[in-house]
Each structure stands twice: as structure tokens, then as C-alpha cells.
Amino acid sequence: MPFVSAFVLATTVGLAGAQGTPEQTNADTPHRGFAPSERVRDDWMVSLEAVTRVPLEAGVQAGVEMPFGLRVFGGYGWVPAAYVDLVAGVAAGRQQASIILDSAQYSGDSARFGLGIRPLRGFGGYFDASYAHVRLTATRDIPPFSVPGFTFPGGTYELRTGFDLWAVELGYEAELARRFILAGALGLTGAFQSNTVIRPQGDAPNEQPALSEAAADIDHVFRTNLLPTLTLRIGFDLI
Numbered sequence: 001m002p003f004v005s006a007f008v009l010a011t012t013v014g015l016a017g018a019q020g021t022p023e024q025t026n027a028d029t030p031h032r033g034f035a036p037s038e039r040v041r042d043d044w045m046v047s048l049e050a051v052t053r054v055p056l057e058a059g060v061q062a063g064v065e066m067p068f069g070l071r072v073f074g075g076y077g078w079v080p081a082a083y084v085d086l087v088a089g090v091a092a093g094r095q096q097a098s099i100i101l102d103s104a105q106y107s108g109d110s111a112r113f114g115l116g117i118r119p120l121r122g123f124g125g126y127f128d129a130s131y132a133h134v135r136l137t138a139t140r141d142i143p144p145f146s147v148p149g150f151t152f153p154g155g156t157y158e159l160r161t162g163f164d165l166w167a168v169e170l171g172y173e174a175e176l177a178r179r180f181i182l183a184g185a186l187g188l189t190g191a192f193q194s195n196t197v198i199r200p201q202g203d204a205p206n207e208q209p210a211l212s213e214a215a216a217d218i219d220h221v222f223r224t225n226l227l228p229t230l231t232l233r234i235g236f237d238l239i
Contacts, residue, residue: 041239043067047181049235051075053167055082056189056229057110057132071116071126079108079134083227106159108136118173128169128185136161139201155204157211163194163222169231183233190226194219 045065052058059077066072083106114130137160144154171185196215200206 041178041237044239046238047073047235048238049075049181049233051077051231051233051235053077053187053189054230054232055080056165056227057083057112057134059110061112061233061235065118065121069117069119069121071118071128072114073116073128073130074113075111077110077112079106079110079136081105081107105140106136106138106161108134108161110134110165114167116169124173124175126171126173126183126185128167128171128187130167130169132165132167134161134163134165152210152214153205156201157204158199158201159196159218160199161194161196161218161222163191163219165189165191167229169229171231173233175237179237181233181235181237183231185231187229187231188226189229191222194222 044067045063047061047063047065049061049063050059051061057077057079059075061073061075063071063073110132112130112132114128116126116128118124118126137158139156139158141156142152142154145152167187167189169185169187171183171187173181173183175181196218198211198215200211
């Protein structure tokens with residue numbers, strides 16, 4: 001049987017040489033050691049972030065960044081009273097608006113949607129443009145006041161303001177350990193539409209001409225003042 005054994009041995013060696021070892025086969029395969037999941041992580045980002053736009057809002061934001069640098073994001077936030085106080089401070093020439101804004105402590109929320117571009121992910125610079133709808137409410141005692149043309153008797157009133165904001169931001173974003181996101185941006189925001197309604201509560205007098213004019217002045221203040229913002233973001237890449 002020596003002849004048969006030699007034939008079997010030669011055949012086995014020949015097949016092994018023709019097929020190659022698994023290591024040799026993998027060496028000829030493109031993207032050796034580069035799993036598809038890693039390619040996706042390099043090209044895409046799905047983020048969940050805590051965000052504040054000082055002095056406008058603070059909340060949460062989720063976004064998707066695509067391979068060619070386009071950013072799409074949306075979020076929900078809460079509007080601090082400091083924002084209205086800041087707007088009241090620049091309400092020069094609108095005495096009715098200043099008096100009412102100063103006396104009312106607003107609370108509110110915002111919903112935001114935006115698009116941006118980060119063309120060089122390795123560098124981190126980005127530009128965002130966004131739209132936000134903001135709702136503000138307050139129920140406060142408005143003191144009596146007089147302005148040329150009429151006298152307002154004062155009372156308890158509910159104030160509701162809804163306005164639409166545009167915003168642009170230029171910032172820088174860094175990734176730590178390919179997971180954690182830190183970003184900051186400087187921006188500018190303004191309102192292109194505002195609608196304020198003032199309603200009397202309880203026995204407060206319904207001085208309709210005065211209330212309508214005061215609401216119109218408040219809307220004018222929101223529409224005509226631009227506000228610089230500082231945006232800070234911290235988040236986590238989910239991919």
C-alpha cells in the first residue's frame with residue numbers, strides 16, 4: 001500500500017496549495033480588518049444631546065449627520081424668564097411693552113428644526129440654520145400706567161405670545177473617543193412673526209383698545225430686535 005499512501009499525501013498537499021490558507025485568502029480581500037460597522041461609524045452620526053442657547057432656551061436635541069456633511073436636527077426646549085427680561089431691556093421707545101414685559105414673569109417652551117453643514121469632519125467647524133416656534137405664557141398683576149392717549153387701570157391678566165424664530169450659528173464640534181460630542185457656537189436669532197394676546201382675569205377691566213395696542217407693541221419688540229446667542233452642546237453618538 002505504499003503507492004496508495006503516497007498518492008493520497010500528494011493529493012492533499014496539492015489541494016492545500018491550490019486553495020491557500022484562510023490567512024492568505026483574507027490577505028487578498030480588500031478592507032482587511034475593516035468591518036462594515038466601522039465604515040458606517042466613520043461616515044454617519046446619530047446623536048442625542050443636551051443643548052442650551054443662551055439666553056433663549058435649554059433642552060434636548062437629536063440629529064443625524066450624513067456622509068457628505070449634511071446635518072439634520074430637531075429638539076425641544078424650555079424658555080427661561082431671562083430671555084424676556086433681556087428683550088424688555090431693549091424695548092426702548094415702546095413704553096407699554098416695557099411696562100408689561102417688566103411686570104410679567106413668562107414661562108414657555110420651544111420646538112426647533114434645523115439644517116447644517118460640517119464639510120470637514122476631521123476639522124469640526126460647522127454652520128447651522130434653524131427655525132423654532134416659541135410659546136410664552138404669563139399670568140401676572142399689571143400695575144396701572146398712563147401713556148399719551150390713555151390710562152390703563154391695571155389688574156390681573158393672562159399674556160400669551162407665540163412667535164417664529166430664525167437662527168444662524170457658526171461653531172466647532174469635537175468628538176472624544178468616537179462617542180462623546182462637545183460643541184460650541186456663536187449665533188444670531190430674530191423673530192419674523194409674533195402674536196400676543198392679553199386677556200383679563202377675574203374682575204380685571206377689559207380695556208380692549210389699551211390691551212390691543214400693548215399686545216401690538218410687544219409683538220413689534222420681538223420682531224424688530226436681533227439677539228446674539230451662545231450655543232453649548234454635549235451629547236453621545238449612538239452609532
